[in-house]
Amino acid sequence: MPESKRLIDLVQSRIDEFLMSRETIVTLISSDLTPLTDFSRQFLSGGKRFRAQFCYWGAQSVRAADTGPDAGQSGAKTPAAAAGRRGAASTAPVPLEAVVSAASALEIFHAAALVHDDIIDNSDTRRGAPSAHKLFESLHKNAGWSGGPVTFGRASAILLGDLLLGWSDELLDEGLDAVADRPSARRARLEFNHMRTEVTAGQYLDILEERAWLAQPESQLLDRALRVIVYKSAKYSVQAPLVIGAALAGASADQLSSLRAFGLPLGMAYQLRDDLLGVFGDAAVTGKPSGDDLTEGKRTVLIALARERLNDRDRQALDAQLGDPTLDQAQIRALQELITASGAVERVETLIAAQVAEALNSLETAPITATARQTLLDLTDRVTRRAY
Numbered sequence: 001m002p003e004s005k006r007l008i009d010l011v012q013s014r015i016d017e018f019l020m021s022r023e024t025i026v027t028l029i030s031s032d033l034t035p036l037t038d039f040s041r042q043f044l045s046g047g048k049r050f051r052a053q054f055c056y057w058g059a060q061s062v063r064a065a066d067t068g069p070d071a072g073q074s075g076a077k078t079p080a081a082a083a084g085r086r087g088a089a090s091t092a093p094v095p096l097e098a099v100v101s102a103a104s105a106l107e108i109f110h111a112a113a114l115v116h117d118d119i120i121d122n123s124d125t126r127r128g129a130p131s132a133h134k135l136f137e138s139l140h141k142n143a144g145w146s147g148g149p150v151t152f153g154r155a156s157a158i159l160l161g162d163l164l165l166g167w168s169d170e171l172l173d174e175g176l177d178a179v180a181d182r183p184s185a186r187r188a189r190l191e192f193n194h195m196r197t198e199v200t201a202g203q204y205l206d207i208l209e210e211r212a213w214l215a216q217p218e219s220q221l222l223d224r225a226l227r228v229i230v231y232k233s234a235k236y237s238v239q240a241p242l243v244i245g246a247a248l249a250g251a252s253a254d255q256l257s258s259l260r261a262f263g264l265p266l267g268m269a270y271q272l273r274d275d276l277l278g279v280f281g282d283a284a285v286t287g288k289p290s291g292d293d294l295t296e297g298k299r300t301v302l303i304a305l306a307r308e309r310l311n312d313r314d315r316q317a318l319d320a321q322l323g324d325p326t327l328d329q330a331q332i333r334a335l336q337e338l339i340t341a342s343g344a345v346e347r348v349e350t351l352i353a354a355q356v357a358e359a360l361n362s363l364e365t366a367p368i369t370a371t372a373r374q375t376l377l378d379l380t381d382r383v384t385r386r387a388y
Contacts, residue, residue, distance in 0.1 A: 004053055004375065007103070010096075011052045014104040015044050018171050036160055039135055040167075043111045043126070050270075050383055051110055051241045052103035054263070057379070058245025059099045061372035062255045094179055094249040101175025102188065102248055105168045106241050112164035113199060113236075119157055120207060121296045122325065128287035133157035181250050188248040195240035202232030209299040210323065222304040226268075229301065233274070234267030238383070258366035262359050262376070269355035269384045272348055275300040277388065280336060280345075286388045291332035297323020301351070306344035314338055356384055 023037040117123070118131035125131060130138065137153030145152070172192055179185040205228045213221060242263045243256055251259070277286055278293030279302060293300060303322065307315050321327060321335060339345065363376055 004056075007053060007056050007100070008049045010100045011049055011104050011107060012045070014100050014171075015107060016041075018104065018108075018167070018174075019044065022167060035136070035139060035156075036163060039132055039160060040111070040164060042129075042135075043115065043132065044108065047107070047127075048386075049103075049107060050379070051106040051237060053379060054238055054241035055103040055106055055245035056099055057372050057375050058242035058251075058259060059094055059249040060245075061242075061259065061366075061368035061376070062246050062249050062251040063093060063369060094181070094184070098175040098178040098248060099245060101171055101178070102192075102244060103241075105172035105175065105192075106244070108164055108171060109168035109196070112161045112168060113203075115157055115161035115164065117203070119154055119161075120203070123288070123292065123296065125288055131157070132160055136160075176248075179248060184248055184250040188244050191240060191244045191247050195236050195244070198231050198240075199233075199236040202228060202230070202236075206232050206298075210297045213299050218307075221299070221307065222301065225299055225301045225304045228299075229268055229271045229275075230264070233271040234264055236267075237270050238267035239263030252367075254367050258362060258368065261362040262366060264359075265355040265362070266359040266380055266383065269352045269359065272301060272352045272355070273384055273386065275302045276345065276348055277386075279339065281388065290329075291327070291336065294322060294332055294335050295325050295327050302339065302344050302348050305347045306339045306342040309342040309344065310338070314342075352384060356380060 019037060019041055026033045026037055114126060115132045118126055119133050123131055124134050133153040133156070135153075136156035137149045139156075140147075140149035140152040172189070176185040176189060179188075205224075209224055209228055213224075216224060239260055240263075242259045243251075246256055246259050275293065275298075278288070278298060278300070279291060281288065281290060281292075283290045289295075299322075303318070306318065310318060318335065318338060321331060324331075327335075359380060360377070363373060363380075366373065
């Protein structure tokens with residue numbers, strides 16, 4: 001996927017350029033603030049850039065002229081290709097710089113969410129390196145400052161996350177300013193705002209489930225776990241980036257609806273895969289300790305499905321140990337074996353397959369360009385079969 005590789009490079013360059021401009025502002029205030037930009041640069045270097053890619057291909061999917069594999073061919077066209085011509089909005093091409101800025105803004109927003117998420121989950125590592133609050137904690141220890149390093153680390157990381165949230169807004173606005181079609185720019189901004197509200201609500205639902213599950217009827221636990229996936233991850237990981245990019249490029253209502261129909265189930269499959277990796281992932285590959293979701297007490301779909309099939313004794317054992325940060329490797333392996341024996345892993349894989357099938361069915365008939373359709377097909381495979 002050469003075009004996607006070029007996009008990733010463009011996004012990294014845009015982020016680096018933006019951080020450099022903000023570093024000038026921050027360091028003019030005080031050199032003591034250097035860690036804010038240094039740590040920002042560290043967390044925004046590399047990564048899978050899935051959100052940026054979905055944003056870009058959302059924009060590419062609705063451009064007026066299709067330069068994909070079946071463009072310019074004579075004879076019969078596929079129903080989807082014909083629908084693409086009917087559903088396309090007639091607007092001037094959106095500047096590449098605007099799309100790259102929007103895609104980069106999504107990556108900065110994601111970094112902010114991860115910084116805050118690691119504080120909430122008491123997670124000490126991110127991509128195999130210390131989380132933001134641990135970096136600030138080490139800064140405090142190494143400098144020999146007064147007070148507790150843990151408190152300083154958490155407080156400083158909260159502020160870093162807040163700063164990144166603000167910067168994601170600023171970078172998005174810079175991109176929107178380059179768009180001549182002002183209604184499309186406003187629509188993209190509204191979609192971004194909506195995403196921000198939904199993911200914050202989803203994060204709250206996530207921490208709520210970790211603590212309130214005992215007071216909920218057993219029959220509701222799976223549906224409540226699925227609700228967390230929708231709002232904490234599925235919409236913001238796939239659906240929202242697609243729609244923001246498409247809105248920026250002047251998508252029609254039909255095109256936006258089709259991309260939503262594709263993006264939500266794919267986002268569900270993406271997070272279900274993440275839930276499996278959170279329990280069974282290889283730490284050397286994921287950059288997070290194996291069984292991290294178990295020590296953090298995540299009430300995921302995987303856990304809800306396991307509880308449905310476990311006997312009373314095993315269910316009580318799972319409930320008693322889930323969320324215990326002192327679990328050793330032997331205890332984690334025992335829980336992994338318990339979950340596997342319940343059949344929950346196979347059931348999650350079945351759910352993933354069903355969500356992917358629903359997404360692909362929507363993609364097949366979506367009124368979008370052929371090139372984007374093929375790339376989104378490739379991305380579907382990459383986000384749902386990944387090992388990290």
